[in-house]
Amino acid sequence: MFSLVDAWQEDINARKVFKFRLELAEDTEAGNTVAERELELDHNRLILPQVKLAVWKRDKGKCVICGSSDNLHFDHIIPYSRGGSSLVAENIQLLCARHNIEKRDKIE
Numbered sequence: 001m002f003s004l005v006d007a008w009q010e011d012i013n014a015r016k017v018f019k020f021r022l023e024l025a026e027d028t029e030a031g032n033t034v035a036e037r038e039l040e041l042d043h044n045r046l047i048l049p050q051v052k053l054a055v056w057k058r059d060k061g062k063c064v065i066c067g068s069s070d071n072l073h074f075d076h077i078i079p080y081s082r083g084g085s086s087l088v089a090e091n092i093q094l095l096c097a098r099h100n101i102e103k104r105d106k107i108e
């Protein structure tokens, strides 16, 4: 179990990097273990090829709503504009053009 003790954002080479420090929640004889992690916030909404491939395989090359395999688009489940990530397959799904447009109409 880790607990988050600190978090901050740094600009490194014009890229936003989110840093956070974790501590072991339990006290041990050796003292707290502190780990520092970096998470680069990629301000690029492009979906990486390996993510696309993983999504394509998971969704079997079909729209997740109707099963159509025509005119498919990679869709952000949590919109990029709302902080959704392009970097993880969990936030990307396959939608046909029709459902992609329908979803966009509902959100925006």
Ligand SMILES: [Zn+2]
Pocket: 063, 064, 065, 066, 067, 068, 095, 096, 097, 098, 099
């Ligand atoms: Zn569809």
